[in-house]
Structures are given as structure tokens and as C-alpha cells.
Amino acid sequence: MICGYRFSERWYLLLLLVMPVLAVAQQRVAGRVVCEGKGVKDVVVSCGAATVRTDARGRYVLYPDAAEKFVQISVPSGYKVHCDTTIPRFYKKITTAGNAYDFTLSRNPVDDNKHVFFAQADVQVTSQEDLAAYRKEVVSDMLAHLDTYRGQDVFGIDLGDMVGDTPSLFPDYIHSMAPLNIPFYRAIGNHDMAYWGRSFETSERTFNDYFGPTLFSFNKGKAHYIVLNNNFYVGRDYFYMGYVDERTFRWLQQDLSYVPKGSVVFVMMHIPTQLQKAQQPFVYDYSTIADQTVNAAALHKMLEGYNAHIISGHMHYNLNVVYNDALYEHNTAAACATWWQAPVCLDGTPRGYAVYEVEGNSVKWHYKSAGFDQSHQFRSYYQQSKDTLQVIANVWNYDEKWKVEWLENGELMGAMKPFSGFDPLAYAYCSDKEKIKYDWISPIETTHLFKATLREPGSRVQVRVTDRFGRVYLEEVKKDK
Structure with a gap:
């Protein structure tokens, strides 16, 4: 009895010591989601990996880890949230214990089953001069292109x-985008991180202050949108790698559990998952781990069963990777092109942004070159090669379902031959070191180049490109290109 009493007393004292630790390990977060004063049922609310749906009165309760900073809703289809200068307020910062974290939705005045979004990457401003160029070259172009979709649900992704x-x-940067007057959801990039901290967990703090969480989702029509952070800061200087951490995977697993299989799912992130269709052997060098996501296979696995589109940036060139019929990665060219030094990216893609048109489960897209008509989908050149004259075409949004053909004196000559090489215009810009102030800028070889050899010098030559959606673009090759 004495031993039993002492044993029980010791366990009781131990519990008294441990209970405060358990209490601070989690927090209680509760609130309500309403529209026009009434609760909205089945809205997904999350705080880290802790996720729940609202009840019939719009109420929710979560018990997330104490370290979590935000509670957020996955805005349901048919609804909108308030925006402050293009920043959607789908989140609330967790402050004092006991606070109610309530969200107010408004009904979308248009049917968002048909919607459009603009995706821009790597604005990457470093000065007021860059910002002025961004407003003049890109924001003004977006404003003009928005007129194409007047009356539709339109939003943006950075x-x-x-x-x-x-x-x-x-x-x-926020002020420069204000004239667009549409919601812009934002993914964090490596150059948006707070450097010089001791760990990855310290790298989001500045982004959080302006834009909220780096991991969230929302819905439009039948499509589900996910934004995540795959810039893993390693706690040393400004170094990082492409990597999805376990906290993100746990949240993603919960988030996708509410999305029916077969749905269209867009996953937005900064660093590409892969730059080739097949996963390459792991090589431990910085350029490899910083330009791709080292554990991409696990992310691809989680997207199985969905019609998934991964949309990324980071590389300052345009590249499409079709993994299979249900998984497509769009690596988007830079809005700043070559860091505001030239109007084309390292592969010759003009500065610009991508546009996606979604209706039900159907998705179409095009690349919009800033300062050009929507029909500007390639650039063509003459190029002397030994004793022959060749025509070169750079088709920056190409994938294997496109056709690139050429005509000589009105006669269709067939398909142009794909090859890997440097875009002539990008090569010329990057070689002019008097105009390019960053000496590390160099052109890159691209695989979306095509060539053909003329039968007769002086012929009239046209390039005809047909995209995967059957849209045809025809251009006569000019001598001065």
C-alpha cells in the first residue's frame, strides 16, 4: 500500500508538471464563417495541419500547434473575400487566446464555373526604376488584356x-498593382525570404507581415487551387533548396481529402518540381537542388487521381513538362525578363505572363507577351549555316501537342526540326556587357527551337504554328530579324 501510494503520488505530481507543457503545445482556435449574416456550412478552415469543416451554423473549432501563426479558410466556389489593394483577406493572424476568428464571405456576382487567372513570375524589382518599368511594361499590358475578359471572374497569381x-x-510593389483591381494570390519566392535567420522557420516572417500565410487553398467553380512554399532556406547566408517539408505535406494531405478525385487541381509554387519529364539521379550540387524540388516525386504522388497542373517560376525562361495525361507543369517566364536589363528572358521568351481560362473541368492557356498582341506566340529568324540559309523559330509555349511547320513561296514544306540551342535575340542581348549591368547573366540553351533549310535563297518563307487547342499562328519571316 505504501509503495502503491507513493507510486500513485509520484505519477500525480508528474502529471501536474507535464500538463502545463501539454497546454502550451496546442491552442484553441474557434470562430464562424458567415455570408449576409448567416452561417456558411462546409467551409474548410485550417491552422497548420489542423483542418475542419464548418457546421450548419458556420462554426468551427480547431486545436492546432501553438507555433501556428494564421487561421485561414479555403474560400468556397461561389463566394469571395474582401481584398485590400489586391491582397485577399482569407486569413487572420492568431493573437490573444480566447479571441473569435470570424470570416465574412460575399456572394460572387458572376458564375465562377467559368473563370480566368493571370499568372506572373519573377517581377523581381530592386529599385524604383524597376518598379516604373514593371508598371509601364507589364501592369499596363495586364490592364489592357483584362478588357478581353470583362464581366468574367478574373484573379491573379504571383x-x-x-x-x-x-x-x-x-x-x-503592392501599390504598383493597385490599378488591376483584382485579387492576387501570392506564393513566396526565394528572393522574398528573410535571410540570415537561423532556420527555415524564420524565413517567412516579412512575407507573412504583408501577404499572410505561404500555404493555403481556395476554390473557383469545379477547380481547386493550392499555393505552397517550396523555398527551403537552410539557415546559412542566403542559401536555399527546392524542398517540400513534412508540415506542408501534412496540410496538403488534409486539404486534398476534401477535394473529389478527378477534380482539376492547380498547385502554385516558386521553384519548379522538375525540369525534365523523368526524375534525374540525385546530384548534390547547388544549382541542382536550388532549381528543382528535390522531393518532387512525393508531391507528384499526392496529386495522383486529379487533373493536376503545377505552375512555377524561378528560372527566367518558359518550359512545359508533360509528365502524363493528368499531370502538367508550366514553368512560367519572368515578368522582369533578364532582370529588367532586356525585354526577353534567357531563352528568348518575351517578358510577360501566362493566362489560364477555366470552364468546368476544361482548361486552356496561352502566354501573353507584354506589349504584343495575343497572337504573338513565336519569333522567327533567318540564320546562315555554312552554305545554306535556314529559318529558325522560337516557340516558347511549345509542348508535344503543338505543330511547327513552314511554307516556302506558299507551299507547305512540312514540320520544322526541333533542336536545342540559343535564341539569337537572347544571345545578342546577353552578350552586350555594356548594357547588361550584371556580369553573371548569360543566355541558356532551350529545347523550344525549330529549324528548316530553304530550297532557294530569296524565297518567301512563312512559319505556321498550331497550339494544342487548335489555334493557328502564321508569320512571315522578315529579313531584318
Whole structure:
């Protein structure tokens, strides 16, 4: 009895010591989601990996880890949230214990089963001059292109690197986008991170202050949208790698559990998952781990069963990777092109942004070159090769379902031959070191080049490109290109 009493007493004392630790390990987060004063049922609310649906009165209760900073809703189809200067307020910062975290939705005045979004990557401003160029070249073009979709539900996605290690420019970047007057959801890029901290967990703090969480989702029509952070800061100087951490996977698993299989799912992130269709052997060098997501296979696995589109940036060139019929990655060219030094990216893609048109389960897309008509989908050149004259075409949004053909004196000559090489215009810009102030800028070889050899010099030559949606683009090759 004495031993039993002492044993029980010791366990009781131990529990008294442990209970405060358990209490601070979690927190209680509760609130309500309403529209026009009435609760909205089945809205997904999350705080880290803790996820729940609202009840019939719009109420929810969560018990997330104490370290979580935000509670957020996955805005349901047919609804909208308030925006502050293009920033959607789908989240609330967790403050004092006992607070109610309530969300107010408004009904979407248009049917969002048909909707459009603009995706820009790597604005990467470092100065007021860059911001002025961004407003003049890109924002003004977006404003004009928005007229094409008047009366439709339109929003934007920024794929990260909004600034170039200059967080002081976040307010000016936000102000520069104000004329667009549409919601813009934002992914964090490596140049948006807070460097010089001791761990990955410290790298989001500045982004959080301006834009909220780096991991969230929302819905439009039948489509589900996910934004995540795959820039893993390693706690040393400014170094990072492409990596999805376990916290993100746990949240993603919960988020996708509410999305029916077969749905269209868009996953937005800064660093590409892969740059080739097949996963390459792992090589432990910085350029490899910083330009791709080292554990991409696990992410691809989680997307099985969905009609998934991964949309990324980071590389300052345009590249499409079709893994299979249900998984497509769009690596988007840079809005800043070559860091505001030239109007084309390292592969010759003009500065611009991507446009996606979604209706039900159907998705179409095109690349919109800033300052050009929507029909500007390739650039053609003459190029002398030994004793022959060739025509070169750079088709920057190409994938294997496109056709690239050529005509000589009105006669269809057939398909042009794909090859890997440098875009002539990008090569010329990057070689002019008097105009390019960053000496590390160099063109890259691209695989979306095509060539054909003329039968007769002086012939009239046209290039005809047909995209995967059957849209045809025809251009006569000019001598001065």
C-alpha cells in the first residue's frame, strides 16, 4: 500500500508538471464563417495541419500547434473575400487566446464555373526604376488584356520573387498593382525570404507581415487551387533548396481529402518540381537542388487521381513538362525578363505572363507577351549555316501537342526540326556587357527551337504554328530579324 501510494503520488505530481507543457503545445482556435449574416456550412478552415469543416451554423473549432501563426479558410466556389489593394483577406493572424476568428464571405456576382487567372513570375524589382518599368511594361499590358475578359471572374497569381532581396519595396510593389483591381494570390519566392535567420522557420516572417500565410487553398467553380512554399532556406547566408517539408505535406494531405478525385487541381509554387519529364539521379550540387524540388516525386504522388497542373517560376525562361495525361507543369517566364536589363528572358521568351481560362473541368492557356498582341506566340529568324540559309523559330509555349511547320513561296514544306540551342535575340542581348549591368547573366540553351533549310535563297518563307487547342499562328519571316 505504501509503495502503491507513493507510486500513485509520484505519477500525480508528474502529471501536474507535464500538463502545463501539454497546454502550451496546442491552442484553441474557434470562430464562424458567415455570408449576409448567416452561417456558411462546409467551409474548410485550417491552422497548420489542423483542418475542419464548418457546421450548419458556420462554426468551427480547431486545436492546432501553438507555433501556428494564421487561421485561414479555403474560400468556397461561389463566394469571395474582401481584398485590400489586391491582397485577399482569407486569413487572420492568431493573437490573444480566447479571441473569435470570424470570416465574412460575399456572394460572387458572376458564375465562377467559368473563370480566368493571370499568372506572373519573377517581377523581381530592386529599385524604383524597376518598379516604373514593371508598371509601364507589364501592369499596363495586364490592364489592357483584362478588357478581353470583362464581366468574367478574373484573379491573379504571383509565383514569387516579387522583389529581389529588397523587402523594403513590398509596399511599392503592392501599390504598383493597385490599378488591376483584382485579387492576387501570392506564393513566396526565394528572393522574398528573410535571410540570415537561423532556420527555415524564420524565413517567412516579412512575407507573412504583408501577404499572410505561404500555404493555403481556395476554390473557383469545379477547380481547386493550392499555393505552397517550396523555398527551403537552410539557415546559412542566403542559401536555399527546392524542398517540400513534412508540415506542408501534412496540410496538403488534409486539404486534398476534401477535394473529389478527378477534380482539376492547380498547385502554385516558386521553384519548379522538375525540369525534365523523368526524375534525374540525385546530384548534390547547388544549382541542382536550388532549381528543382528535390522531393518532387512525393508531391507528384499526392496529386495522383486529379487533373493536376503545377505552375512555377524561378528560372527566367518558359518550359512545359508533360509528365502524363493528368499531370502538367508550366514553368512560367519572368515578368522582369533578364532582370529588367532586356525585354526577353534567357531563352528568348518575351517578358510577360501566362493566362489560364477555366470552364468546368476544361482548361486552356496561352502566354501573353507584354506589349504584343495575343497572337504573338513565336519569333522567327533567318540564320546562315555554312552554305545554306535556314529559318529558325522560337516557340516558347511549345509542348508535344503543338505543330511547327513552314511554307516556302506558299507551299507547305512540312514540320520544322526541333533542336536545342540559343535564341539569337537572347544571345545578342546577353552578350552586350555594356548594357547588361550584371556580369553573371548569360543566355541558356532551350529545347523550344525549330529549324528548316530553304530550297532557294530569296524565297518567301512563312512559319505556321498550331497550339494544342487548335489555334493557328502564321508569320512571315522578315529579313531584318
